[in-house]
Amino acid sequence: MTAIRTENLVKTFGTTRALDGFDLTVETGQVAGFLGPNGAGKSTTIRVLLGMLRADSGTATVLGMDPFRDAVAVHRRLAYVAGDVSLWPNLTGGEIVDLLTRVHSGQARRDARRADLLERFELDPTKKARTYSKGNRQKVALVAALCTDAELYLFDEPTSGLDPLMEAVFTDEVRALREAGRTVLLSSHILAEVEKLCDTVTIIRSGRAVETGTLADLRHLTRSSVTASTVADPARLAAMPGVHDLVAEDSRLRFDVDDARIGAVLAALTEAGVSHLTVTPPSLEELFMRHYGDETVEAGV
Amino acid sequence: MTATTVTDHRHAAPRGGRLRDGTSVREPWAGTGHLLRLALRRDRIRILIWFVAIVGTVAATVPALEVAYPDAAARQARAALMTNPSAVMMTGPAFGLDDYTLGAMVANELSLSLFVTVAVMSVLLTVRHTRSEEESGRTELLRGLPVGHYAPATAALVHVAAVNAAIGAGTALALLGSGLAAASSLAMGLATAVTGLVFGAVASVMTQVTAHARAATGMAMVVLAAAFLARGVGDVIDAQGSWLSWLSPLAWAQQTRLFVDLRWWPLGLSLALTVVLLAVSVRLARHRDLGAGLRPERGGHAIATRGLLSGPGLAVRLLRGTIIGWAIGLVLMGITFGSLANSLEDMLAEVPDLGAWIGMGSGDLIDAFAAAMLSYLVFGVGAFAVGAVLRLKTEEEAGRGEAVLATGASRLGWVASWFGVVVAAAVVMLVLSGLGLGLGVQAATGSADATARLVGAALVYLPAVLVMAGLALALFGLVPAFAGLAWVLVAWVVFVGWVGALLDLPEVLVGLSPVDRTPTVPVEAADGGPLLVLTAIAAVLAVAGLLGIRRRDIRSN
Numbered sequence: 120m121t122a123i124r125t126e127n128l129v130k131t132f133g134t135t136r137a138l139d140g141f142d143l144t145v146e147t148g149q150v151a152g153f154l155g156p157n158g159a160g161k162s163t164t165i166r167v168l169l170g171m172l173r174a175d176s177g178t179a180t181v182l183g184m185d186p187f188r189d190a191v192a193v194h195r196r197l198a199y200v201a202g203d204v205s206l207w208p209n210l211t212g213g214e215i216v217d218l219l220t221r222v223h224s225g226q227a228r229r230d231a232r233r234a235d236l237l238e239r240f241e242l243d244p245t246k247k248a249r250t251y252s253k254g255n256r257q258k259v260a261l262v263a264a265l266c267t268d269a270e271l272y273l274f275d276e277p278t279s280g281l282d283p284l285m286e287a288v289f290t291d292e293v294r295a296l297r298e299a300g301r302t303v304l305l306s307s308h309i310l311a312e313v314e315k316l317c318d319t320v321t322i323i324r325s326g327r328a329v330e331t332g333t334l335a336d337l338r339h340l341t342r343s344s345v346t347a348s349t350v351a352d353p354a355r356l357a358a359m360p361g362v363h364d365l366v367a368e369d370s371r372l373r374f375d376v377d378d379a380r381i382g383a384v385l386a387a388l389t390e391a392g393v394s395h396l397t398v399t400p401p402s403l404e405e406l407f408m409r410h411y412g413d414e415t416v417e418a419g420v
Numbered sequence: 421m422t423a424t425t426v427t428d429h430r431h432a433a434p435r436g437g438r439l440r441d442g443t444s445v446r447e448p449w450a451g452t453g454h455l456l457r458l459a460l461r462r463d464r465i466r467i468l469i470w471f472v473a474i475v476g477t478v479a480a481t482v483p484a485l486e487v488a489y490p491d492a493a494a495r496q497a498r499a500a501l502m503t504n505p506s507a508v509m510m511t512g513p514a515f516g517l518d519d520y521t522l523g524a525m526v527a528n529e530l531s532l533s534l535f536v537t538v539a540v541m542s543v544l545l546t547v548r549h550t551r552s553e554e555e556s557g558r559t560e561l562l563r564g565l566p567v568g569h570y571a572p573a574t575a576a577l578v579h580v581a582a583v584n585a586a587i588g589a590g591t592a593l594a595l596l597g598s599g600l601a602a603a604s605s606l607a608m609g610l611a612t613a614v615t616g617l618v619f620g621a622v623a624s625v626m627t628q629v630t631a632h633a634r635a636a637t638g639m640a641m642v643v644l645a646a647a648f649l650a651r652g653v654g655d656v657i658d659a660q661g662s663w664l665s666w667l668s669p670l671a672w673a674q675q676t677r678l679f680v681d682l683r684w685w686p687l688g689l690s691l692a693l694t695v696v697l698l699a700v701s702v703r704l705a706r707h708r709d710l711g712a713g714l715r716p717e718r719g720g721h722a723i724a725t726r727g728l729l730s731g732p733g734l735a736v737r738l739l740r741g742t743i744i745g746w747a748i749g750l751v752l753m754g755i756t757f758g759s760l761a762n763s764l765e766d767m768l769a770e771v772p773d774l775g776a777w778i779g780m781g782s783g784d785l786i787d788a789f790a791a792a793m794l795s796y797l798v799f800g801v802g803a804f805a806v807g808a809v810l811r812l813k814t815e816e817e818a819g820r821g822e823a824v825l826a827t828g829a830s831r832l833g834w835v836a837s838w839f840g841v842v843v844a845a846a847v848v849m850l851v852l853s854g855l856g857l858g859l860g861v862q863a864a865t866g867s868a869d870a871t872a873r874l875v876g877a878a879l880v881y882l883p884a885v886l887v888m889a890g891l892a893l894a895l896f897g898l899v900p901a902f903a904g905l906a907w908v909l910v911a912w913v914v915f916v917g918w919v920g921a922l923l924d925l926p927e928v929l930v931g932l933s934p935v936d937r938t939p940t941v942p943v944e945a946a947d948g949g950p951l952l953v954l955t956a957i958a959a960v961l962a963v964a965g966l967l968g969i970r971r972r973d974i975r976s977n
Contacts, residue, residue, distance in 0.1 A: 190825070199826040
């Protein structure tokens with residue numbers, strides 16, 4: 120079963136191409152991470168999936184339905200936390216939680232779950248939203264969403280503004296959702312969060328999915344950093360396919376190598392004789408930096 | 421004008437300011453010049469629109485009056501109408517009626533609308549650059565830069581003062597250009613500017629009292645309405661202004677006796693009040709923190725009531741304060757207007773021929789008066805309805821509309837229930853307007869059925885109000901970026917109702933006002949034809965808006 124599928128999604132705002140042929144698939148029961156820098160199109164994607172925006176072309180299916188045409192039916196089965204939570208300043212946190220949870224069950228949830236979440240997120244429901252800090256506003260939206268018994272949870276940068284303790288509470292809650300077989304799409308630019316929580320990751324850049332797969336899949340596509348003390352000819356190594364950014368200082372070499380080519384490169388090193396070798400596995404951090412940090416993306420992966 | 425003494429920090433030596441505990445702060449005005457330039461940059465289009473609308477109206481009005489009233493006889497005939505209380509309420513103290521020159525006509529019949537307009541503008545601009553900025557957190561952003569404690573407020577005041585000065589100068593030039601007397605033209609320009617400034621200062625005090633921009637605007641508008649009523653009633657009591665008139669800053673500008681027997685000193689009152697209000701504002705500002713009001717925020721309910729969770733519950737809750745404010749204002753205005761009806765009878769007693777001359781008996785005269793007053797109250801209901809519909813745009817852009825929709829509410833349900841609340845509130849307000857006016861008339865004249873008849877008459881204006889609200893909804897649904905243009909119709913309705921007859925505007929243009937299309941009940945019968953047409957137009961607009969919202973993107977900031 121597929122909870123979310125988009126194919127070749129395009130959305131433009133004036134001359135800006137916010138989504139430029141974006142593909143995303145999230146299977147039911149998965150926790151999918153959605154990584155990208157600011158302005159990459161994460162919120163636009165989520166707002167298309169919510170039916171707030173209508174894509175210019177391409178298709179989007181959420182829970183088997185068209186999110187624009189069947190918005191209400193889709194919304195009855197999902198919960199959503201916006202990236203930039205804006206609350207009614209003169210309503211209290213408790214009132215807002217009730218407002219945002221009322222529709223699913225016909226009336227607001229007043230059960231132990233609500234009380235438990237308010238307590239765990241240390242939220243005072245009697246305070247007017249105006250007096251809440253950014254983190255507290257975020258918590259109101261999170262409590263409302265987590266109170267909701269939904270099939271699909273859409274979180275747009277859910278932990279922005281939360282302190283580490285509250286992040287841990289959120290992490291626990293998402294794990295509980297996964298164990299209960301719910302589907303979660305979580306956008307973030309915090310890699311540790313995605314690494315901790317997600318089964319699959321899609322990286323979006325300039326409105327396109329530049330990589331997608333499980334964490335293991337992605338690591339397979341990435342490069343490792345190698346330092347070696349060797350008498351091997353640096354020029355010959357640098358010419359090998361898959362070797363990048365080679366720097367030679369006397370007999371010490373530093374270079375990056377595509378993980379797919381690492382065997383051949385190591386063989387060449389061994390053949391030439393190597394006295395010291397470190398191979399550092401790629402962190403998601405590096406993977407991320409490579410997609411947004413430099414020109415290597417243009418060169419293609 | 422006082423605020424202009426502080427212009428740019430580069431020219432001002434660092435002076436000490438003092439906070440509430442007596443602590444002095446250094447360079448309290450640092451960065452004022454930069455903030456002023458920022459304000460001017462942000463408002464360049466807005467200022468241009470106000471300037472063109474106000475100065476353009478003045479420049480176009482004088483020649484139009486020359487055409488409509490080409491000779492002394494025509495003007496003298498007009499002057500005879502000016503002692504009617506409904507005319508006095510909407511014009512000014514009647515100076516120079518025995519020799520009704522063009523200048524006297526401009527001063528009497530145009531100046532009040534001009535002063536009220538700059539007052540409204542100054543309130544909106546002042547709140548926009550002070551409390552709105554503070555509420556949104558942008559002031560804090562700027563204060564994080566090397567910017568002094570008093571710089572944001574000072575820049576806002578200088579900004580408002582500069583806009584008023586420009587409009588005052590433009591007005592004076594427009595009057596001079598029409599060939600009116602130089603001294604009085606200058607005085608009218610100055611009166612325009614200082615009246616704007618007084619209400620800017622009123623708004624500045626209100627922004628200290630409440631932490632909410634909308635409440636600050638509302639409170640300043642209440643002061644403006646009170647000033648309007650005080651001078652209206654005061655001028656009805658005595659045609660050249662009674663003690664009551666002198667309580668109103670609007671009257672001071674008019675008491676300069678422009679183009680008749682010019683005196684400058686009443687403008688000194690306006691300047692003095694501005695200084696006092698600004699001093700109060702500074703004093704209040706020292707007693708509060710950035711972002712706070714004078715009163716600490718209270719807590720509320722931990723759970724939502726059943727009412728809030730019902731379909732239109734959220735709309736009712738969010739619009740509640742606005743609805744109550746307008747309702748109280750309209751009832752009070754209605755009672756005040758209505759109670760002026762007794763001076764109609766005095767007028768008939770003094771000039772027994774008047775009734776025969778305009779072909780009306782006492783009862784007809786009261787009806788005509790009530791009909792005119794009712795149409796003015798409808799301006800308020802229309803303004804409420806448009807403002808309340810446009811709050812949907814605020815909700816959408818803040819992302820709160822999206823939050824509601826994501827819980828499974830349909831777009832149609834969200835917008836239609838909101839619109840329904842606005843329409844229901846508008847009906848209540850029309851009833852209250854008729855009720856207030858009727859009670860006033862009944863108390864003043866003893867006419868037993870006035871209240872019932874005027875409540876019925878007020879409801880005849882419902883289709884016109886629906887057209888205004890419907891236009892706002894249509895723009896919101898179809899072209900949300902331009903939804904604010906719905907205010908143009910409100911402004912046009914007010915303009916036509918206030919000075920349309922004076923200017924003898926072409927029928928086509930007058931007819932664009934749905935209020936003008938409405939039969940002037942209770943003088944005329946409530947003819948169903950135009951009302952059906954207006955209702956149909958309103959329905960088409962509303963349906964267009966509802967269809968539009970279903971198709972378009974939901975915007976967020």
